Structure formats: structure tokens, C-alpha cells
Amino acid sequence: MFQLNHVNMYEQEHQTVKINTIKGNLWLTALTPEIIHIQDDAAHATNSYAVEGNKQEVVPLTVAVQDGKVEITTPKLRIEIDQDGYLDIFNEHDQVVLADYRGQREKTVVQFSEEQQELLKAEGHVVVKQSTASKLEVVKVLNTNDHFYGLGDKTGFLDKRGYTYDNWNTDEPNQGEEVTKLYKSIPFLIGTNGITTYGLFFDNSFASHFDLGKESTKYFYYTVAGGGLDYYFMLGSNVADVVTNYTYLTGRTPLPQKWALGYHQSRYSYKTEQDVYQVTQKLRELQLPCDTVHLDIDYMDGYRVFTVDKNRFPDMKRLLADLKTNHFKVVTIIDPGVKKDDQYHIYCEGVKAQLFATNPDRSVYTNSVWPGVSVYPDFGQAKTRQWWACNQKFLTDLGVSGVWNDMNEPASFNGPIPDETVFFDENQPTTIQKMHNLYGHNMARATYAGFKKQTGNRPFVITRAAYAGTQKYSTVWTGDNRSSWAALQMMIPQLCNLGLSGFSFAGTDIGGFLGDTNPELLTRWIEAGIFSPLLRNHSCAGTRMQEPWQFGEPTLAIYRKYLQLRYQLIDYLYDLFAQGESDGLPIMRPLVTHYGTDPEVLNLNDEFLVGSDLLVAPVVAPGVTKRMVYLPEGSWYDYWTGYSYAGQAYYLVDAPLDQLPLFVKDGAIIPLRPVTEYIDVQAENMITFKLWGEQGTYHHYQDNGADFAYQNGEYNLYEIKMTANNDAIRLMHHGYQPVYRQINLQRGDLVISFYFDATVQTYKTK
The missing domain is CATH 2.60.40.1180 (Golgi alpha-mannosidase II)
Incomplete structure (x- = not known):
């Protein structure tokens, strides 16, 4: 223990340093040479839903007192904390990377009075109130050349500087540039100025607010409505390094089943068994590559989850079996709202086992969603997650291949869920204020566990609402976008920032969900979205049907052209997912x-x-x-x-x-597979690698595309080298049978074919 004047002192235990300042204790833990965890007393013993497992590596750490400051040094960075609790971070070159702001905040944004706000509302204006999330704040120096990225799929442009954003998962269909909150809360920010780059992850699930230079050009700040100070600083030499560090911390998108990278056709709703047969037959008839059809809420009995409407779908199991023979997978929607119905076994089980959120008097809380009066599973409890996971068996027994979790902000039709509504944080009762932003995360976590246990395959789960770390369990999409050019334009920065925020498997509704698309818009959307990892055409009831054949030619031919391009490049995407398990970089x-x-x-x-x-x-x-x-x-x-x-x-x-x-890019080698109308891993016996330029090297990954056997070494890894004097294929790891029987190497129009010789486990030309 060391005394600083008569105020400050610090204690060190291994890689954690506790510093006493005028503002209270700060706890700093070095997890890696580049990642520092910063907490106050209120946060020090709290549970994280985003960071699972022990992320602490052995880090050489020195602590010293210099000029009235505590200095903590790792091989990559140095942190200075003064007696007032201000914290500055330097890189190994002694450059300031991030510094606390010492001045007072400038309240430069003029707010309307309550009377003015009411008058503006009466005239039809939307009045956006400044965030009141202010239990604590973190204010950092803003430099002239700073740019910001991340924060999930917030609306607006790629660079978030100059804007404000709120983290409170919200069912918001009007996704304009000015909207500050959507379905996901990912309080992770990347800052860069071309010289230094860093990440900040604020692991606090209460409602929070970011001002990234709107209030002042001197600073940016974060405020939060509850909980304690709990954030991670991570250094990187560039944006990619920071993403790698962040996904090391919060988890990486797992390798998906290969079929999931194909095309998905959806609609709210294909209401009957006949509708589903017709759309799948049309896809095959028109030779439109497709692997998956999605069923929206109308397949259920009165919107009761884990049921099927027997009038519309008299034999769902037979339907899904028929579709399987035609190489279609089916993904069904599931909402969290459970209908209040004493004759409904899901509701009765949940009430009996105390699995639903409650009012302060312990009565079950109700609101309204699609089934009518409904209750909300309390996914913060382990027993609720286990029960929900077990209920997935209803779907897997039918032959359902994946689950699409919707309305899980959680949405509510009868006003917001009151602040005092009781939800559990594992074994401790708390309120919706803490658990709201975690609701979709924990629902996805439970769904993933159920599908993994019941099928043995890599679960395919989609979620609308999410928190940091949800990428470990679920694919995401950007929610109820509009059939507009503005929404198409916003797709690129939304998906790019989602990727930088850890969500490698993401997409938008191709063509737009709300409103009517048109042939030109749909065409440009399939072109722009053809490389989005989740490729799904989805549209809303009451809008124009937007399957590609609805618009005739040339829309149909162009749509087919780009679906075929997607399927040619599936292996490139799959390779990126495999690499992403190591580096966390998005597709x-x-x-x-x-x-x-x-x-x-x-x-x-x-x-x-x-x-x-x-x-x-x-x-x-x-x-x-x-x-x-x-x-x-x-x-x-x-x-x-x-x-x-x-x-x-x-x-x-x-x-x-x-x-x-x-x-x-010059030197790139791109894998190209033969065009098919669906993914069939067992039929993959030939692939072509095309070189762009004079020479290059590429590593290609291959496995069974379905289960977790690859984690035990059941995969193949190929090294493709193409130079001016020699082209070579090396099977670097051979743990999966079969291998490609033929591999083609292409330069321009010249193609050389290699064939596998099993006796020597190598490829040779004939």
C-alpha cells in the first residue's frame, strides 16, 4: 500500500490495482497488454452478460508513483491516474491515446420549455428530449481529427462523430438519420485519428447515452442511468486490431451452418401450407438459388408460441419433410410474449414455475403484444432460459432448421413496461431498468442452447434485439426498415458498424419491409446486399409482394444473376467466417x-x-x-x-x-464454386481458385458445414499458391473426409486442373 500526499493510495493484487481518489475507488485490471478493465466500487462485483469466462492473460505490469500520479504500465500502454480521479492513457510510443476532460461541460444545446414542446407537438412536430440517463458520466477529450465507429446498427452515417445516440432497445420502425435508439444496445465505440486507435466498451445494461461531439467540439461523453462505472479500454494499431481485441473480450461469431449463407425468402406472411409450397416451387421453377424459407407469426395458433395453426398448416411435419426433399430449410418466428390463457400449457407451466416477470407485489406482470394480453418470460433467470431451451424441441421435432426471435426488446403494445417491473439478474431480483437491454440477449442465449442440445448442429438463430456479446449466439438483422432509397443507402453504414461491433452475421430486409418496393429499388437492393452475410428478402403484410418474379423482366433475370454470384462465392464467405473465429473481423x-x-x-x-x-x-x-x-x-x-x-x-x-x-485487390485469389440452386456440402467435389494479378496465396477451409466436429479437428485446410513460375496446392490439414476430387487454378482465361491422389494425399495435374 502506498500513500499519495494525504488523500490517495493504491493497492496491487496481481494484475488488479485499486486506486483511492477524491471521487472514490477505481479498480483497474490488465486483461491483456492492450485491454484494461476500469470499474468503480459499485461495478466491481457485478456480473457481466457480455464477457463470459476468464479473459485475463498473464501481463507484465508495473505500478509506480510519479509527480502525484499513479502510473500503471504494460508492454503496450501506460495509464496515469491523478488524485482527482482523472485518467489518461498513452501508447508504447508515449503518445496520448485517450484523456479525461478536465473542464466543465458546456450546455450548448438549447432545450424547449415544456409549453413550447406541447405547442410543437400540436403542430405535428416530433420533439426529441435530451437523454436523462445521468447517474454517472465519463467525459473524454475530443481531438480535431477524431472519428468514431461502432455502436451496432444505429442509424445515420458511418462516422458517428457529431451525433448523439441512446442505448435502450426500442421497436422503432421510423429509422431516420435523427433516430437515436433502435432494437440493439451495443455500447462499444471505436475512436481513431489516423495516428492512434482505441476501443471503449461500457459494460452497463442500464439506459445510456453517447454524445460524440454534438454538445461541444472539445469533448465527447457517455452517461448512464444506473449501475456503476464499468468499462474496458482496448488499444490497437488500427481499427481491425481493436475489433480483434473487442471480440476476444465479448466473443466471436461462431461458424454457421453453410446453408445459412444461402438466400432466404420471407414474407409477413406465407399464411398457409399452400402458400409455402407455391413459393418454393416457384423458386425452383425459375432457377432462383435459395436454401431457406421463413414463416412469420401466422403459422401459430392465435400467435401462441410453440404451437401450429392446424387449419392453415394441417401437417407441418410433413410439409417440412417435403421441403427438405427439395433442399429447403424452414425458419420459424418466435416472439417472447406468452398469451395469458389458462388452457395454454406454456402459460400454465410458466406461472407454476414462476418464470415470468412480476409486478412489485409479485403478481405476474401483463401487457399486450400479438397474442393479446401476454406475459413475459424472465430470461435473466437460469431456470427460465433452461425451460425456454427445452421448448425449442417442439420446433426441432417438426423439422424446423432455425429460429427467428422477434419483438424481444421486449416490445409492448399497451405502453412501456413500468420501471418497477421485477426481472431477475440471475438469482437476484432487480427491475426492467437493468434487464431491458439484456432481454433479447438472454432469449437468444436460451434459444441457441436449446437448438444445440436438440440437434447437435450449429444453431441458426436470428434476433432483432441484442446486447454486446449476443454475436456468440445469434445472427441479427436491422429490423423493420422501409422500402425506400434512404433505407438502402443506410444499409451499408448500418451493416458495417454492426460488423465492427462484433456482429459478423448480419443483414437487412432486401427490398425493404415497410411500404412498397419497385423494380429498380429491388434490383439495386439485391446488388447492394448480395454480400451481406444474412441474405433475406422480407416484406410486410399489406405491402406489395416482392418476391423477384413479381416484377417480371428484367428484374427477375438480374435478381437471378446476383443470386448465382452469391452462390459462386459462398466458399469465400465461409472462409471469412472460419477466419473470423480467430480474428473476430466481420465479413x-x-x-x-x-x-x-x-x-x-x-x-x-x-x-x-x-x-x-x-x-x-x-x-x-x-x-x-x-x-x-x-x-x-x-x-x-x-x-x-x-x-x-x-x-x-x-x-x-x-x-x-x-x-x-x-x-x-491485386494478388487476391478468390474461390469460385459451380453455380447451384442450393447448398449441398456432400456434393462438393470441385472448386476453382481464380488469381487476380501475377501471384498470390490463399488459405481455404472445408468441413461438413453442419455440426461441431470441426472443433475436434474434422476439417481440411488448403494452401493455394500461384506464382509466375509455379502453381501449387497443399493440403495443410486433412481431418475431414471427403476432399475435393478436382481443384482448378485459373489465371485470366487459362485454367489448370489438379486431381486428388489419395495414395500420396496430394494434388497433381494429369
Whole structure:
């Protein structure tokens, strides 16, 4: 124990340092040389839903007192904490990465009086009140060149500087730029200025607020309505490094079943068995590649979860078996609201076992959602999660391949759930204020556990609401978007920021959910979204049907062209998912991920990377047949023509209605599979690797595409090397039978075929 003057002191136990300041105790724990956990007393003993397991590595740590400050040093960074509790962080080059702001906040945003607000509302204006989430705040210095990314799928542009955002999971269909909160709360922020890059993850599930330079150009701040100070600082040399550190902490998107990367067709709703037969038959008849059909709430009996309407679907098990023979999977929606019905076994079981949220007097809390008067499973309790997981058996016994969790913010039709409503934080009763943002997370966690246990396969779960770390259990989509060009434009920054926030498996509703799409919009949407990991066309009841054949030609032909492109490149996407289990990097990435020192990409909203080798520059406005494309450092090739471009320059490229501007980085090798109408892993016996440029190396992953056997070594890893003098294929790891019988290596129009020789376990040309 060391005394600083007559106020401060610190204690060190292994890699944790407790510092006493005028403001109270701060606890700093070095988890890795680049990740520091910072807490106050109120947060120090709390449970994290985002960070699971022990993330602490052995870190050489020194603590010293210098000029009235405690200095904590790891091999990668140094932290200074003064007597007033201010905290500054430096990198190994002694550059300030992040500093606490010492001044007073400037209340520069003028608020309307209550009377003015009522008058504005009467005139039809939407009045947005400033967040009141202010139990505690963290204020950091804002530098001139700082840019911000992350925060999940908030609306607006890629760079979040100058905007405010709230974390309170909300069913908000009006997803304009000014909307501050949506379905997910991911309080993770990446800051970069081209010299230093860092991440901040505030692991507090209460309602919180970020102001990223709107109030003042001198600082940015975070406030939260409850709980304690609990955040992680993570250093990185670039954006990609920070994402790797963040996903090390909160978990990485697991390798999905391969079929899940195919095309998904959905509608609210395919209401009958005949509807489902018709849509699947049409998909095959028109040779539109597709693996999955989704069933919305109308398949249920009165919207009761874990039931089927026998009038509309008289034999659901037979239907799903028939679809399976035609290589279709079925994903069914499930909402958390359980109908209050004394004749309904799910409700009765939950009441008896005390599995539902309650009022303060311990009576079961009710609100209204789709089934009418409903109750809410309390997913914060382990016993509720286990019960919910077991109930998935109703679906898996029918042959359902995945679950789509909706309305799990949780949504409520009869006003917000009151603040005092009792939910459990594991074994401790608390209120909705703490558990609201965790609700969808814990529902997805339970669903994942049920499907994993009952099928043995990698669960396919989609969730609308989420918290940090939900990526370990579930795919996500951006919710009820609109059939508008503005929504299409917003798709790119939304999915890119979701990816930077750990959610590699994400998508939007292709064509838009609310409102009527049109042929041009749907065409540009399938082009822009064809590389989104979750590729689903979904639309709302009462809107125009938007299956691709509804619009005739040329929409149908163009739609088919891009579905075929998707299926050709499935193995590239699958390889990125396999690599993502190691580095946490998303499939769909903003250019700033890899080119953070290039000022042209810091807020580039209409281009993105797929991995590091494909650059996509879709058209996202009507009537456009040419567009400007920025290509970053290096040389790039037009995917369609092979034409070469020098990087760090803008080009005006042709983009007629059927053309997606797509570029490949020099030296890239891209795997191409034969075009099929569905994914059939057992039939995969040939693949082509195409080189762009003169030479390159590529690592390709292969497994059974379904279960967890790969975690025990049942996978193949191929190294493809193509140089000016020699092309070679090396089977680096052979734990999965079968292997490809034929591998083609392609340069331009030249194709050389290699065949597997089982006797020597290698590939040879004939």
C-alpha cells in the first residue's frame, strides 16, 4: 500500500490495482497488454452478460508513483491516474491515446420549455428530449481529427462523430438519420485519428447515452442511468486490431451452418401450407438459388408460441419433410410474449414455475403484444432460459432448421413496461431498468442452447434485439426498415458498424419491409446486399409482394444473376467466417478497417469491403447509371472485365441497372464454386481458385458445414499458391473426409486442373 500526499493510495493484487481518489475507488485490471478493465466500487462485483469466462492473460505490469500520479504500465500502454480521479492513457510510443476532460461541460444545446414542446407537438412536430440517463458520466477529450465507429446498427452515417445516440432497445420502425435508439444496445465505440486507435466498451445494461461531439467540439461523453462505472479500454494499431481485441473480450461469431449463407425468402406472411409450397416451387421453377424459407407469426395458433395453426398448416411435419426433399430449410418466428390463457400449457407451466416477470407485489406482470394480453418470460433467470431451451424441441421435432426471435426488446403494445417491473439478474431480483437491454440477449442465449442440445448442429438463430456479446449466439438483422432509397443507402453504414461491433452475421430486409418496393429499388437492393452475410428478402403484410418474379423482366433475370454470384462465392464467405473465429473481423467491412490512415475512407458510406480482397461500390440512388468509385492503396481489378486500376484515386465507372461495380485487390485469389440452386456440402467435389494479378496465396477451409466436429479437428485446410513460375496446392490439414476430387487454378482465361491422389494425399495435374 502506498500513500499519495494525504488523500490517495493504491493497492496491487496481481494484475488488479485499486486506486483511492477524491471521487472514490477505481479498480483497474490488465486483461491483456492492450485491454484494461476500469470499474468503480459499485461495478466491481457485478456480473457481466457480455464477457463470459476468464479473459485475463498473464501481463507484465508495473505500478509506480510519479509527480502525484499513479502510473500503471504494460508492454503496450501506460495509464496515469491523478488524485482527482482523472485518467489518461498513452501508447508504447508515449503518445496520448485517450484523456479525461478536465473542464466543465458546456450546455450548448438549447432545450424547449415544456409549453413550447406541447405547442410543437400540436403542430405535428416530433420533439426529441435530451437523454436523462445521468447517474454517472465519463467525459473524454475530443481531438480535431477524431472519428468514431461502432455502436451496432444505429442509424445515420458511418462516422458517428457529431451525433448523439441512446442505448435502450426500442421497436422503432421510423429509422431516420435523427433516430437515436433502435432494437440493439451495443455500447462499444471505436475512436481513431489516423495516428492512434482505441476501443471503449461500457459494460452497463442500464439506459445510456453517447454524445460524440454534438454538445461541444472539445469533448465527447457517455452517461448512464444506473449501475456503476464499468468499462474496458482496448488499444490497437488500427481499427481491425481493436475489433480483434473487442471480440476476444465479448466473443466471436461462431461458424454457421453453410446453408445459412444461402438466400432466404420471407414474407409477413406465407399464411398457409399452400402458400409455402407455391413459393418454393416457384423458386425452383425459375432457377432462383435459395436454401431457406421463413414463416412469420401466422403459422401459430392465435400467435401462441410453440404451437401450429392446424387449419392453415394441417401437417407441418410433413410439409417440412417435403421441403427438405427439395433442399429447403424452414425458419420459424418466435416472439417472447406468452398469451395469458389458462388452457395454454406454456402459460400454465410458466406461472407454476414462476418464470415470468412480476409486478412489485409479485403478481405476474401483463401487457399486450400479438397474442393479446401476454406475459413475459424472465430470461435473466437460469431456470427460465433452461425451460425456454427445452421448448425449442417442439420446433426441432417438426423439422424446423432455425429460429427467428422477434419483438424481444421486449416490445409492448399497451405502453412501456413500468420501471418497477421485477426481472431477475440471475438469482437476484432487480427491475426492467437493468434487464431491458439484456432481454433479447438472454432469449437468444436460451434459444441457441436449446437448438444445440436438440440437434447437435450449429444453431441458426436470428434476433432483432441484442446486447454486446449476443454475436456468440445469434445472427441479427436491422429490423423493420422501409422500402425506400434512404433505407438502402443506410444499409451499408448500418451493416458495417454492426460488423465492427462484433456482429459478423448480419443483414437487412432486401427490398425493404415497410411500404412498397419497385423494380429498380429491388434490383439495386439485391446488388447492394448480395454480400451481406444474412441474405433475406422480407416484406410486410399489406405491402406489395416482392418476391423477384413479381416484377417480371428484367428484374427477375438480374435478381437471378446476383443470386448465382452469391452462390459462386459462398466458399469465400465461409472462409471469412472460419477466419473470423480467430480474428473476430466481420465479413462486410468499411474501408476504414484496413485503410485507416487514408482520409478519403473515414466517412465513406456507399462502398464496403468483403473480407480484405473484394470492394463493392453499389448504386444506391434511382436513375443512376454511372458512379464515382474510390479505390484505396494498391492495384485493383474490375471483377467483370479484369481491367486494372491504380489505387488512391477516384474513377467514374459504368453502372447500368444490371451491373454492380465490383473490384478485386491485386494478388487476391478468390474461390469460385459451380453455380447451384442450393447448398449441398456432400456434393462438393470441385472448386476453382481464380488469381487476380501475377501471384498470390490463399488459405481455404472445408468441413461438413453442419455440426461441431470441426472443433475436434474434422476439417481440411488448403494452401493455394500461384506464382509466375509455379502453381501449387497443399493440403495443410486433412481431418475431414471427403476432399475435393478436382481443384482448378485459373489465371485470366487459362485454367489448370489438379486431381486428388489419395495414395500420396496430394494434388497433381494429369
